[in-house]
Amino acid sequence: MNADILQVLGGIGLFLFGMQTMTEALRQLAGQRARALLTRFTTTPLTGAITGTLTTAAIQSSSATTVTVVGFVGAGLLTFPQAVGIIFGANIGTTVTGWMVMLLGFKLKIGLAALPLLFAGSLTRVLARGNWARAGQALAGFALVFVGLEMMQAGMAGFQGQVTPADFPPDTLLGRFEMLLLGAVITAITQSSSAGVASTLVLLGAGTISFTQAAALVIGMDIGTTVTALLATVGGSRAMRQTGLAHVAYNVVTGVVAFFLLGLIALPLRDGLMGGDNQAGLVAFHTLFNLVGVVLMLPLANPFARLVERLVPERPGPLSEALDQRLLADPGAAIDAARSCAGAISATLFAALGEALRPGAHPVALQAAVEKTEPALLDLRDYLARIVVPVDQTRPLRRYSALLHQYDHLHRLQHRCRQPERLGPVLADASLRRPALLLGAILRRPPHDDDGARLLRLYRLRRATASRMVRLRRRALSRKAGGTGESARIFALTDAMRWLDRTAAHVYSVARYDALAAQENPEELRIEE
Known part of the structure; x- marks a missing residue:
């Protein structure tokens, strides 16, 4: 028996x-x-x-x-x-x-x-x-x-x-x-x-x-x-x-x-x-x-x-709420959770930055967004480090790679948002004001509101801003080389140019890598103009 x-x-x-x-x-x-x-x-x-x-x-x-x-x-x-x-x-x-x-x-x-x-x-x-x-x-x-x-x-x-x-x-x-x-x-x-x-x-x-x-x-x-x-x-x-x-x-x-x-x-x-x-x-x-x-x-x-x-109503919670540890057993589900968290962080930074890029806006909301996203970025970094994707699974690896790039640009964008003193010179200068206001208008659009069109606008703005900043910076520095203008004002202006250029680049990269991570089989993203 x-x-x-x-x-x-x-x-x-x-x-x-x-x-x-x-x-x-x-x-x-x-x-x-x-x-x-x-x-x-x-x-x-x-x-x-x-x-x-x-x-x-x-x-x-x-x-x-x-x-x-x-x-x-x-x-x-x-x-x-x-x-x-x-x-x-x-x-x-x-x-x-x-x-x-x-x-x-x-x-x-x-x-x-x-x-x-x-x-x-x-x-x-x-x-x-x-x-x-x-x-x-x-x-x-x-x-x-x-x-x-x-x-x-x-x-x-x-x-x-x-x-x-x-x-x-x-x-x-x-x-x-x-x-x-x-x-x-x-x-x-x-x-x-x-x-x-x-x-x-x-x-x-x-x-x-x-x-x-x-x-x-x-x-x-x-x-x-x-x-x-x-x-x-x-x-x-x-x-x-x-x-x-x-x-x-x-x-x-x-x-x-x-x-x-x-x-x-x-x-x-x-x-x-x-x-x-x-x-x-x-x-x-x-x-x-x-x-x-x-x-x-x-x-x-x-x-x-x-x-x-x-x-089970939606209640205010941390931006990293989606990072459930039990999903780590399934790399695909864990990547989805990480993308959800990255989306919440980017939506918070985008909205605050969009509000800050208004005439006469006060950067208090931007500082609050930085403080709110700080712990979430740390949680996202730790969670991404714990996702294990088999090396022969190329599609999940591409999605995971896109998320790593997105995290890197989110981290850099948050660093730019810690520099509210750049906003004054950007909005005060006539040559920088228009692209800055355009960037703010794009960022104030609700998340997931025609993401394809939003990405295209960011791409065009990024390309236009990059070439324009090169010309403006050369012009500003040449004025100093000629002995005209005040050095402090010139350096403040070039710092503002660099801030706007890098901010626009990071915003575009965050949106681009999010679009890549959303695909089941990510390929090089083509922006159709």
């Missing part, structure tokens, strides 16, 4: 480790394509649900999909209502694991055949590099899933006849609720609904629990998986807290609906469509009630999103 228990526990451990190993490799392999799929096709909650289903099925992890979505919302690439659709679809996508386990693990019984796959995958992981190594890791994880599943089955065989459905709560409304709670607790402990569903299929196959007891367990596991999302949101950004709450609310609503329809749907589904096959019927029921939940919730997606936004 003790040996059987150890075998079951070992099987669960191998299954969990295999799922984690496979998921991590698949996320790295398909991560860039998944991100492109999510941003390109998620225009409505319906398309979000479809892309969420496909993405989760591809990378075998609803948690990884959710983390990516959090990064997108925080970076402004997706609205929260669009993200809600992806959350709905992720629940359907995660049921693919159940089908894989049922068809390959129980019908084809590939546990023994998985051993050479484990050898091949592990060897490839050790000897290969780049995507081949990740493919080997995914294969090894896939094999471990079925090795663990076979161990669970072998261990449970020792309990046949000793543990029966009578040892569990009876098939009554209260008994089903108790099984639901048990399923939620199991998933909260293992942090994996996939392992819970696989274990339930093993118990069902061994005759240890009845079909309705198994169905109630699976409903509970769907609810229990939200504990992971809920814990991940504690102390997180607003986008993460909203996503976590939406995930919890949706799974609870779906679970309640499935619980009360269990007797009406589960048994007819097993006996009719699945020909009395308990395990196939259970997996079909798991998929069906998630589908029903999506169908019921999609028409309410926008009101549901507004409700969540009211429950």
